[in-house]
Amino acid sequence: GQQVMQIPQYQHVQEGEDFTTYCNSSTTLSNIQWYKQRPGGHPVFLIQLVKSGEVKKQKRLTFQFGEAKKNSSLHITATQTTDVGTYFCAGRRSGGSNYKLTFGKGTLLTVNP
Amino acid sequence: GAGVSQTPSNKVTEKGKYVELRCDPISGHTALYWYRQSLGQGPEFLIYFQGTGAADDSGLPNDRFFAVRPEGSVSTLKIQRTERGDSAVYLCASSLGLGGSTDTQYFGPGTRLTVL
Numbered sequence: 374g375q376q377v378m379q380i381p382q383y384q385h386v387q388e389g390e391d392f393t394t395y396c397n398s399s400t401t402l403s404n405i406q407w408y409k410q411r412p413g414g415h416p417v418f419l420i421q422l423v424k425s426g427e428v429k430k431q432k433r434l435t436f437q438f439g440e441a442k443k444n445s446s447l448h449i450t451a452t453q454t455t456d457v458g459t460y461f462c463a464g465r466r467s468g469g470s471n472y473k474l475t476f477g478k479g480t481l482l483t484v485n486p
Numbered sequence: 487g488a489g490v491s492q493t494p495s496n497k498v499t500e501k502g503k504y505v506e507l508r509c510d511p512i513s514g515h516t517a518l519y520w521y522r523q524s525l526g527q528g529p530e531f532l533i534y535f536q537g538t539g540a541a542d543d544s545g546l547p548n549d550r551f552f553a554v555r556p557e558g559s560v561s562t563l564k565i566q567r568t569e570r571g572d573s574a575v576y577l578c579a580s581s582l583g584l585g586g587s588t589d590t591q592y593f594g595p596g597t598r599l600t601v602l
Contacts, residue, residue: 379528406591415577415593416529461528472517472584473542474591476528 375400377464379477387485392449394480396462403467405438405445406474411458419447419460442467454484488512490594492578498600499568507563507597511580518561519591520553521577529577535561536584568601575599 376399386392396405404423408416420429422438422445429436435448445462459479465472491510499505511518517536521529531545535555543553550568555561565572575598579591 377528408593415595416579418590418592421587421590463528471542472536472589473531473534473544474519475531476521478526478528 375464375466375475377462377475377477379462379480381480382478383481383483385483385485386452388454389451392452392456392482394447394460394462394482396445396447396464396477398443398464398475400443400464401467402442402464404465405442406463406465407436407445407447408461408463408476409458410461410479414458416461449482452482452484454486457482457484490578490580490592492576492594492597494597495595496598496600498602500602501568501570503568503601505565505568505599507565507576507599509561509563509578509580509594511559511561511578512592513559515580515582515592516558517581517584517589518555519579519581520561520563521579523575523577523596532563565599568599570601573599573601 378397406421407419410416420436426440427438433450437446459481461476461479463474463476493508519534520532523529533543533553538558550566553563575596577596579593581591582588
């Protein structure tokens with residue numbers, strides 16, 4: 374079945390440092406979504422990428438979708454303590470009409486003030 | 487408007503008992519998803535509905551798990567003969583539709599199930 378891998382599993386940074394998490398799928402994706410889950414909270418949608426090579430920005434967050442539509446990354450510039458949480462990517466398999474999302478295990482980001 | 491709501495927020499039960507977990511999606515959302523999340527893991531897909539029908543139930547671990555959505559709104563996840571390994575947070579999400587920008591999933595707060 375489809376697998377979505379994320380690295381690193383954990384990342385601890387000093388406030389102001391940059392952070393990147395990477396996502397790789399075993400199959401080509403029709404789209405990829407990113408979610409953030411604060412400690413004790415539930416996943417909150419951040420963004421969806423659909424096109425090959427797509428890059429989207431949200432303030433200090435930059436999201437990329439690979440040319441082959443099998444990998445993605447999330448980069449945070451100048452982290453702040455409010456960025457703490459687990460970042461998940463979730464991919465939808467290309468082809469067909471199945472809208473099932475497969476989530477990665479997430480990257481837990483902690484920020485030292 | 488209100489987001490996705492789930493009840494109960496916490497459920498403690500004994501091994502072998504039956505439990506029901508309820509999800510109220512955002513009004514007007516046609517798609518509803520159930521996930522299970524264990525500590526340190528990402529949400530694990532269980533089942534999703536489009537309207538009243540289960541479009542994909544391939545994530546249900548075994549026949550002790552069953553979910554319904556009889557009127558295309560509220561959904562209930564039912565677990566029979568609970569086992570300790572069923573302990574997890576059960577998340578529900580809904581989306582306006584399927585495909586394109588309509589399938590952004592909005593998650594509920596989850597039900598934390600503990601099987602003793």
